[in-house]
Amino acid sequence: MRVSVLLFPGSNCDRDAIHAFEAVLGAEVNGIWHKETDLKNPDLVFIPGGFSFGDYLRSGAIARFSPIMEQVQAYVARGGYVMGVCNGFQILCEMQLLPGALLTNKPIKFLCQDVFVRVEPNQSPMLQKLTPGQVLRIPIAHGMGQYFADEATLDRLEGEGQVLMRYCSAEGSLDEASNPNGSLRSIAGICNADGRVFGMMPHPERHVEAELGSEDGLILLDSVLGILDRVN
Amino acid sequence: MSKVQVIIRLKNGVLDPQGKTAQHALQALGFQEAAQVRIGKFIELELDGANPDQVNTRVREMCEKLLANPVIEDFEILGG
Numbered sequence: 001m002r003v004s005v006l007l008f009p010g011s012n013c014d015r016d017a018i019h020a021f022e023a024v025l026g027a028e029v030n031g032i033w034h035k036e037t038d039l040k041n042p043d044l045v046f047i048p049g050g051f052s053f054g055d056y057l058r059s060g061a062i063a064r065f066s067p068i069m070e071q072v073q074a075y076v077a078r079g080g081y082v083m084g085v086c087n088g089f090q091i092l093c094e095m096q097l098l099p100g101a102l103l104t105n106k107p108i109k110f111l112c113q114d115v116f117v118r119v120e121p122n123q124s125p126m127l128q129k130l131t132p133g134q135v136l137r138i139p140i141a142h143g144m145g146q147y148f149a150d151e152a153t154l155d156r157l158e159g160e161g162q163v164l165m166r167y168c169s170a171e172g173s174l175d176e177a178s179n180p181n182g183s184l185r186s187i188a189g190i191c192n193a194d195g196r197v198f199g200m201m202p203h204p205e206r207h208v209e210a211e212l213g214s215e216d217g218l219i220l221l222d223s224v225l226g227i228l229d230r231v232n
Numbered sequence: 233m234s235k236v237q238v239i240i241r242l243k244n245g246v247l248d249p250q251g252k253t254a255q256h257a258l259q260a261l262g263f264q265e266a267a268q269v270r271i272g273k274f275i276e277l278e279l280d281g282a283n284p285d286q287v288n289t290r291v292r293e294m295c296e297k298l299l300a301n302p303v304i305e306d307f308e309i310l311g312g
Contacts, residue, residue: 057298057299058301061298065298094301099303100303101301101303101304103246103247104248104249106247108249108250108253146247146249148246148303148304149303150245182247182249
């Protein structure tokens, strides 16, 4: 079980991710500097949160062209699994590995708080240990997390089961008050057409130990690593 | 050396919280006529050794590849 965590100048959730995958979930983890060109044969590529390249121009716009990203494109083309959280999600959208874009939060504030997300019915192999309707409490920390795509794309994502999770209340209902950043259709996480590329704004790697507030993030990451049963 | 300016605007229909906030601030300052404010980007490029015939094409490529995100933004090239 090998996870490659990508490191960009400005990444700041990489240590949390490495800790979650290595110390808590027992995977072999390699941190891969963005200028490297060897992904080290991973079962999962994880793109962590932070502010790669200072979020200059647009979040994720510059990171997309780092040398390692050519390898990530090729890895995805071979059927590899990629998960991006927060800035990682923004990078995956900029790379067009995921549709849509992340805009400035509707309340124009940087939001750092626990939110609830509801797992949606989906076909992604990465969420198969979770049940549709299941509610997880996971923190967000972002200024640009408002998910945007045109109506046709949103309809397609919903129709194809590519919406993996939505912001919701503690009970799992959808309403404006539970959608912190104004994401269209309350979307918090999506996958690509074959379910192998997964992006989400909340940070599961920050909630992997009870001492740190919750283990709901661990439930999610454990499901993602469930793909490894398949590939090994 | 040719100088080219690029304006990048959020597409119609894309929510612009920054513009909205500036609009509210303008109204609070007494500028009631500020009915809508949209905030974009202005990029000025100096191109060295560029073939004048190709400047527009090259800058267009720069916009499509990096400077603008076609999902949410339109761009306009001024000069060049």
